[in-house]
Amino acid sequence: MIDDYLFVNGLIGGAMLGLSSALLFHFNGRIAGISGILGGLLPPREDPAWRALFVSALVIGGALVELLMPDKLGAPVQPSLALIALAGLLVGFGTRLGCGCTSGHGICGLSRFSKRSLVATITFIGSGAVAVVLMRMFAGGAA
Amino acid sequence: MKSAIVFVAGLLFALGLAIGGMLDPARVVGFLDFFGAWDPTLMFVMCGALAVNTVAYQISKRRERPVYDDHFHLPKQSAITPDLVLGSAIFGVGWALAGYCPGPAITSLGSGTLTSVILVAGLIVGSLLGRSASKLFEKQS
Numbered sequence: 001m002i003d004d005y006l007f008v009n010g011l012i013g014g015a016m017l018g019l020s021s022a023l024l025f026h027f028n029g030r031i032a033g034i035s036g037i038l039g040g041l042l043p044p045r046e047d048p049a050w051r052a053l054f055v056s057a058l059v060i061g062g063a064l065v066e067l068l069m070p071d072k073l074g075a076p077v078q079p080s081l082a083l084i085a086l087a088g089l090l091v092g093f094g095t096r097l098g099c100g101c102t103s104g105h106g107i108c109g110l111s112r113f114s115k116r117s118l119v120a121t122i123t124f125i126g127s128g129a130v131a132v133v134l135m136r137m138f139a140g141g142a143a
Numbered sequence: 144m145k146s147a148i149v150f151v152a153g154l155l156f157a158l159g160l161a162i163g164g165m166l167d168p169a170r171v172v173g174f175l176d177f178f179g180a181w182d183p184t185l186m187f188v189m190c191g192a193l194a195v196n197t198v199a200y201q202i203s204k205r206r207e208r209p210v211y212d213d214h215f216h217l218p219k220q221s222a223i224t225p226d227l228v229l230g231s232a233i234f235g236v237g238w239a240l241a242g243y244c245p246g247p248a249i250t251s252l253g254s255g256t257l258t259s260v261i262l263v264a265g266l267i268v269g270s271l272l273g274r275s276a277s278k279l280f281e282k283q284s
Contacts, residue, residue, distance in 0.1 A: 005170075005182050005183055005184045005187075006163065006164045006170075006184045006187065007184075007187055009162050009163060009164060010163050010164060010183075010184045010185070010186075010187030010188045010190075010191065011187050011188075011190060011191040012162055012163070012191065013159045013160065013161070013162035013163020013164065013165065013188050013191065014159070014163050014187060014188035014189060014190060014191020014192040014193075014194075014195075015159070015191040015192065015194065015195050016155050016156070016158060016159025016162065016163070016191075017155075017156060017159040017160065017163070017188065017191070017192040017196075018191060018192040018193065018194065018195025018196040018199065019155060019159075019195055019199075020152045020153075020155040020156040020159060021152075021156075021192070021195075021196050021199075022195060022196055022199030022200070022203070023148055023151065023152045023155070024148065024149065024152040025199070025200070025203055025209065025215070026199065026202070026203040026206075026209060026210065027144075027145070027148045027209055027210045027211050028145060028148055028149060028209055028210075028211055028212055029208065029209030029211075029212040029214060029215040029216050030216050031216065031217070031218070032152065032156065034244075034245040034246040034249065035245045035270070038245060038249065038266070038267075038270060039270050039273075039274070042267060042270050042271055042274065049146075050145075050146070050149045053146060053149045053150055053153070054149050054150075054152065054153040055153070055249060056150075056153070057149070057150045057151075057152070057153020057154045057156075057157065058153050058156060058157045058246070058249045058250045058252075058253070059157075059249060059250065059252045059253045060153075060154065060157075060253060061153060061154045061155075061156065061157020061158055061161075061250055061253060062157055062166075062249075062250040062251055062252055062253020062254055063253035063254070063255075064154070064157070064158070064253070065157065065158065065161040065166065065250070065253065065254070066253060066254040066255075069161060069162075070254075072161040072162070072164070072166050072167065073161075073166050073167070073251065073254050074166060074167025074168050074169050074170060074242075075168075075169070076168060076241070076242075076258045077168045077169050077172055077241060077242050078240065078241050081257070081258070081261050083240060083241070084241050084258055084261050084262050084265070085261050085262070085264065085265040086237070086240065086265065087237045087238075087240035087241030087243065087262065087265065088237070088241070088243075088248065088261065088262040088263065088264065088265020088266040088268075088269060089237065089265040089266075089268060089269040089272075090233055090234065090236050090237025090240065090269065091234055091237035091238055091241075091243065091244060091245060091248070091265075091266055091269060092237075092245075092265060092266040092267060092268065092269020092270040092271075092272070092273060093230075093233060093234075093237075093269035093270070093272050093273040093276065094230045094231065094232070094233030094234025094235070094236070094237055094269075094273070095230065095234045095244075095245060095270070095273070096230065096269070096270045096271075096272075096273025096274055096276070096277060097226050097229060097230030097233065097273045097276050097277055097280075098226065098227050098228075098229070098230025098231040098233070098234055099218065099220070099226075099227060099230065101234060101244050101245050101246070102238075102244045102245075102246065103156075103244075103245070103246050105231075106189060106192075107189070107192045107193065107196055108196065109218075110193055110197075111193055111196035111197045111199070111200045112200055112217075114218075114221075115221070115223065116218070116220065116221065116222075116223060116227055119223050119227065119228065119231075120227055120228075120230075120231040121231075123227075123228055123231035123232055123235065124231040124232070124234045124235035124238065125175070125235065126235065127231065127232040127233075127234070127235025127236055127239075128175040128235035128236070128238045128239040129175050129176075129177050129178075129235075129239075130235075131175070131235060131236045131238075131239035131240065132172060132175045132176050132177075132179070132239045133178060135239065135240070136176075136179060
């Protein structure tokens with residue numbers, strides 16, 4: 001049950017995401033859309049080195065989080081590993097088909113006032129919200 | 144320098160996710176739980192990100208090219224296509240199910256939990272399947 005929320009830390013964390021995206025775009029001309037960066041490795045497309053480096057940095061960053069601020073890593077909401085695998089599958093499939101995710105469409109696309117990204121963002125948030133309603137109804141609360 | 148930017152951007156991204164609470168799947172699902180115990184944190188994260196990146200983009204787009212490349216790599220598609228909507232809808236379901244989108248999923252691999260490994264394995268397989276599905280839509284247009 002979430003009864004506290006991160007206002008200041010949310011804004012700061014978000015600003016860091018924005019800065020990350022800005023750096024990648026201004027200096028390297030690349031969109032910081034994680035599904036796209038990963039997708040460009042599956043299979044490896046032109047210039048896979050930077051993608052592999054970025055993904056590695058994410059993982060190393062995650063290891064740093066584990067080391068320095070492990071309380072930021074929350075427990076899984078799904079006890080079932082089968083459902084975790086399914087979730088990964090749906091996210092991987094959907095982001096590939098939809099050409100982007102929360103970072104690609106939500107942060108980068110919306111910053112450029114992209115109509116496609118606006119439609120995508122509204123759709124995945126709306127779909128997610130409906131899914132939560134259904135999960136709460138039928139599973140008596142999956143989370 | 145080009146690689147240094149990529150690495151720093153990746154680290155910054157992971158740390159930004161952490162500080163913003165986005166590596167806590169319960170908090171992420173809480174944002175999607177509009178009709179229940181709503182957690183607005185993700186909205187603040189988006190606001191922070193968009194505040195910075197919207198301004199940054201206006202600055203960057205004045206350049207003909209990025210600092211370390213000969214052109215900006217922007218998406219070529221501008222029309223609203225069925226695969227965009229369908230893919231996004233499917234992504235939303237998976238996101239709500241486990242509370243992870245691609246960024247947090249890959250970042251959480253750094254913690255080495257079984258959950259993160261299974262999640263990313265699913266992500267990889269899903270992405271490969273999605274690539275095949277994309278091709279079906281390409282043929283139709």
